[in-house]
Amino acid sequence: MPTLSERDHAVLWHPYTQMQTAPLPIPIVKGEGSWLVAEDGTRYLDGISSWWTNLHGHAHLHIARRVSEQLHTLEHVLFAGFTHPPAVELAEQLLALLPRNQARVFYSDNGSTAVEVALKMALQYFHNHGQPERRTFLCFRDSYHGDTFGAMAVSSRGVFTAPFWPLLFAVEFIDVPVLGREAEVLAQLDALLTRPDVAGFIFEPLVLGTAGMVLYEPEILSEMLRRCHHRGVLCIADEVMTGFGRTGPLFASEELTEQPDIMCFSKGLTGGTLAMGLTTCAAPIYEAFLSQDKMKALFHGHSYTANPVACAAALASLELTRADECTEQRQRIAAAHAAFHREIAGQPGIRAVRHRGTILAVEYDPGEGTSYFSRLRDAFYQLALDKQVVLRPLGNVVYLLPPYCTTNQELELLYAVLRRMRELVLDFTPAPTLPEFLHD
Ligand SMILES: Cc1ncc(COP(=O)(O)O)c(C=O)c1O
Structure with a gap:
């Protein structure tokens, strides 16, 4: 019996995806607050509000x-x-x-x-x-x-x-x-x-x-x-x-x-x-x-x-x-982002940190330029998934844009992934020089 991901792969064409090399998509069967629940029961924290759309949590009752x-x-x-x-x-x-x-x-x-x-x-x-x-x-x-x-x-x-x-x-x-x-x-x-x-x-x-x-x-x-x-x-x-x-x-x-x-x-x-x-x-x-x-x-x-x-x-x-509750949630997330910004800015492996409101971005320094196709991107993406967090790095820039209902504890999970990414950057070998790279 083929899995849902395999059936998907047989008939679907996904956005921004090189279908020949991309891993099979993760089948999501349920949403709950800031979490997405996969077919096998794995829960993923949605750190980017499903492409910046979700404000109040998934499957919101109201x-x-x-x-x-x-x-x-x-x-x-x-x-x-x-x-x-x-x-x-x-x-x-x-x-x-x-x-x-x-x-x-x-x-x-x-x-x-x-x-x-x-x-x-x-x-x-x-x-x-x-x-x-x-x-x-x-x-x-x-x-x-x-x-x-x-x-x-x-x-x-x-x-x-x-x-x-x-x-x-x-x-x-x-x-x-x-x-x-x-x-x-x-x-x-x-x-x-x-x-x-x-x-x-x-x-x-x-x-x-x-x-x-x-x-x-x-x-x-x-x-x-x-x-x-x-x-x-x-x-x-x-x-x-x-x-x-x-x-x-x-x-x-x-x-x-x-x-x-x-x-x-x-x-x-x-x-x-x-x-x-x-x-x-x-x-x-x-x-x-x-x-x-x-x-x-x-x-x-x-x-x-x-x-x-x-x-x-x-x-x-x-x-x-x-509602006042939402204003308070946004202020709470903004304050948490500001504190994390202060913590991580200037550390080795970090080129820049930016935040405004509920948006936080960390630009890592892989010893090469900033690029959408940075080799770090896939490593970052996988690292986040392994920690049950959904993020979509823009090359070597990783951002958080969580639903407003994301709790402080959940934010801490997201920051932990960003800290771990910094360690990954410190172990990262920059890309080979251009002629060598072209022979790959
Ligand atoms: C600023 C901005 N404008 C327009 C769009 C396009 O929106 P959609 O993906 O709904 O077509 C996006 C999507 O990311 C966006 O960020």
Whole structure:
């Protein structure tokens, strides 16, 4: 009798996976709080909230109940010409929490589509205003905004997008204004803002996730947005990862003194329960699409736009996220991360440590450069699994992004794995020189 993993291997194709060499996937049959339970009973601590989606723990009763009620009431209805209570309630609640200039909500299916919608809103805003020449986006050189074509185009020209580079529309990259590089980045931005073709600036606010949890400060981002606005350039905050409390406040943009025009959400939006994306925009953007001319409408939509069950999950998750208990949980995790940061920073084998809110990243020093394909990555991944912890190192950068319900004891298990990884790094032999390596 083949196992579930073997049956999977016979018929499935997994994301970000070299199917020829990857080990068989681990069959998970149950989720409980911060834990995932495998078919053989092994319990794994989910240190990365299952790709940054889960906020309140797996199979959360409150969310499950609301989803179940909605399933028994209305599972889906097309969203052109029709509406339903969960879509309206969620939009009303979110707009009351978002920066005050956000006026409209457009639903889609995931983080990448939330970004696609944002890009299309920005481009068509200028098109509808008779400025179609404004079609260039500015983005951070190391950014990641998703895997659909528009989202890839505004993301780093790195390993994720290499086969598609010739097909990605041209953008202008600027460096991330990490501490000490602010003036340099402002100069890059100013030079680009003199061009008449710039439509928008898209950014991951305060934390570039896939780049390795690279941090920068709200003051410099606010200044960048001010300069963009001065030139009429639309600013798009991709809060797909940072939204719903990850960086501390409910949204990273809350820390800005200059507000984005368009915002993208997904991942934590439904508490990690169902796929949904959402793009919000300020009133002037929405108003640019209002006309007697049908061609000025936003021709974008997905079959499952504003799915009522996903909206119900989002409403239930938002209720939990706004409760005092959740704020306390996030503060507790942030304080624990800060203490661990102080402990491990500067030790041999550690190149850098970064934390913001419930996110902690350790950049190990393997005696070679930082790379997504660092040979340490697989060793780190396996080490974590052996300790029954799920982590997905980004090369030699290992990050924690736990569900908010993760207890102090569970956090300690995660830190223990990070300490053990440091020992592994100290025993690690750097890669051979390039010619030798090529003969491998
Ligand atoms: C900042 C950011 N934007 C967009 C996306 C794409 O989201 P999805 O994987 O839901 O398409 C991600 C995914 O990691 C992300 O981190």
